[in-house]
Amino acid sequence: MQPISQPKSLMEETADRLRIAIVTGELALGAKLSEQRLANTLQVSRSPVRDALAILQSEGLVTVSPKRGTFVFTPDMRVVSELCEHRSLLETAALRLGLERNQAALLDQMDAAIDLMQKALEANNPAGYTAGDQRFHRSIVESSENRSFIRSYELTIGPLKALRTHLFTIMAESTDRSMVEHKKLMAACRRHDPDLASKLLWDHIMHLAEAFKIKEAA
């Protein structure tokens, strides 16, 4: 018999829903949230909503302004580049560790993710491409087998995922280039060239910051 898994607490469930709503753009950047209204919408009391918002605040997805309201985060160039820099650091470090500790498993995971992306590309399915992309990068981070890295990564990419959605038109143009970069990166990993792989990965990640700069200028 399987042990009965604890059903998610309402708080977690609420946090998940909100996170998804923000990342998918269902809630606009900078939108004003009200604990009361969210509670009504989700049919729960204010307590789990409040707890969930506290979590999201610690993830940087919302900012709480005391007695004024809670708002979806609004990125600026500085924050975005800081986040990208941080993400690049985490991923390149994880990649080096992964190449040492788990090269074979890492390559398998990357392969699977690239497959997903390739199929999504052929099917003209942008959401699928995004899912594959996230899996690709997640496999890098997880290959480090350092849970502190992984946790920190989760916290860092939340806002970046949301940004990606909002930069969709710009990002969509570059899926071809993105695909090529993923493959080059994987090739470098296969040849066990951590220095080249890290450089490729760094540049790849920094494209998001560049896309944001373009958007901001417009």
Added chain:
Amino acid sequence: MQPISQPKSLMEETADRLRIAIVTGELALGAKLSEQRLANTLQVSRSPVRDALAILQSEGLVTVSPKRGTFVFTPDMRVVSELCEHRSLLETAALRLGLERNQAALLDQMDAAIDLMQKALEANNPAGYTAGDQRFHRSIVESSENRSFIRSYELTIGPLKALRTHLFTIMAESTDRSMVEHKKLMAACRRHDPDLASKLLWDHIMHLAEAFKIKEAA
């Protein structure tokens, strides 16, 4: 005129108190906490206590077990080495950025911190040494001017600070070596040798993991 700073919310105040209590060892590792009892002790209601515990959980200082209780974290070798690895990564990366962006200011900050430590050492004041040490490392992280780094660092070192307290007897023996390492590191920074400085810093941080291993073996 200075803007009037918002007085801390009860939740923040509570979180700070608990954080200090854990880091100083006033609350033992693994100790069971009860929202109700904490609320009574701190003379606040359960709400801010609950919120504060949620924060501390996201910092890894406590673990909440649904319907059972909240407990101060208990480290194991794996977690400690993961945290140290993560901390080393953040600090070395920050150091490289700091040397690029802020070498002069960084050296000033380091100097001040080393002064503190030196004075504490002469006065045989271990708490003062610890304060100086934290200031030294904080100045490195802050020199990166990347707030995402800084935030991540704060989250990572909480448990390590608590550990340091509990490894006090072991760590106290090595303050001399620690002092020497700080000075060597600073010298490497002054000569603008990021590679050497990073290596020194990495090894320096990893001493904590080694101390924990010794303690665990005992």
Added chain:
DNA sequence: AAGCACCATGTAACATGTCAGTTTGAGCCG
């Protein structure tokens, strides 16, 4: 004496009430 069901107690999760600070806009005055 050992195994068992049962119950008292403690816990966090969740619901709801109250309060003080903030925002907003309707209405008044210049």
Added chain:
DNA sequence: CGGCTCAAACTGACATGTTACATGGTGCTT
């Protein structure tokens, strides 16, 4: 018409009540 005042509505912070679950002990059964 424009600026001002002020009260009402809204908001999150905090307090407290209620519920479901986990646990440890007690006494019955065998």
